Amino acid sequence: MEFSSRMLDVKVQDGATSIYTSKISCPNSTDIGLGVNIFRAKAGQIMVYWSNNREFKSDDSLGRYYPEGYVQAEFAFSSGDSNYVRVDINADKSSYEIDNLKLYCLY
Numbered sequence: 269m270e271f272s273s274r275m276l277d278v279k280v281q282d283g284a285t286s287i288y289t290s291k292i293s294c295p296n297s298t299d300i301g302l303g304v305n306i307f308r309a310k311a312g313q314i315m316v317y318w319s320n321n322r323e324f325k326s327d328d329s330l331g332r333y334y335p336e337g338y339v340q341a342e343f344a345f346s347s348g349d350s351n352y353v354r355v356d357i358n359a360d361k362s363s364y365e366i367d368n369l370k371l372y373c374l375y
Contacts, residue, residue, distance in 0.1 A: 276288065276289060276290070276369070277290075280361050283359075283360050284356060284357065284358050284359070285356070285357045285359065285361055285364075286354055286355070286356050286357075287354065287355040287356075287357070287366075287369065288322070288352065288353075288354050289352060289353045289354075289369075289371070291351050291352060292350070292351060292352065292353065292371055293351075294347050294350075294371075294373035295373075296375065297347045297373040297374055297375050298346070298347060298374060298375060299344055299345065299346055299347055299374040300318070300344065300345055300346075300347045300350055300353075300371060300372065300373065300374065301342070301343070301344045301371070301372035301374050302316055302342070302343045302344070302345075302353060302355070302369070302370070302371055302372070303340065303341070303342050303343075303368075303369070303370045303372070304339075304340075304341040304342075304355060304366065304368075304369050304370075305338070305339070305340050305341075305366070305367035305368050305369075306334075306338075306339050306341060306357070306364055306365065306366050306367065307337065307338050307339070307364060307365045307367070308334060308335075308336050308337065308339055308359060308363065308364045309336060309359075309362075309363040309364060310336050310359060310363050311333065311334065311335045311336045312333065312334065312357075312358045312359050313331050313332065313333050313334070313358045314331065314332060314334055314341050314355065314356065314357055314358070315329055315330070315331040315355070315356040315358070316329060316330055316331070316343045316345070316353065316354070316355055316356075317329040317353070317354040317355075317356070318345055318348075318350040318352065318353050318354075319350065319351070319352050319354075320348075320349035320350060320351045320352070321351070321352070322352050324352075324354050328345075328350075330343060330345065344374065347373075347374075353371065355369065
């Protein structure tokens with residue numbers, strides 16, 4: 269499932285960007301994969317959160333540090349009751365450009 273810009277809600281606060289997906293559906297899947305192709309002007313962390321109600325908690329998250337330049341960031345997590353995903357890019361909006369964001373239902 270590839271998300272177009274109209275399916276994403278982007279919020280910028282305190283120099284970091286949070287990207288919220290519209291409701292996702294992966295019936296009968298055991299896990300969800302997330303791929304983000306992004307160009308970063310500076311190295312930094314990308315955090316992924318998942319939730320069934322848009323109330324995101326650190327217990328249901330994971331993060332990775334990525335270098336500057338073009339990056340294919342990949343994450344996977346248990347689908348459980350995950351209906352929404354939030355991606356935090358800890359960078360100023362002017363220092364990155366997202367090529368695409370895709371979710372994969374894994375069985």
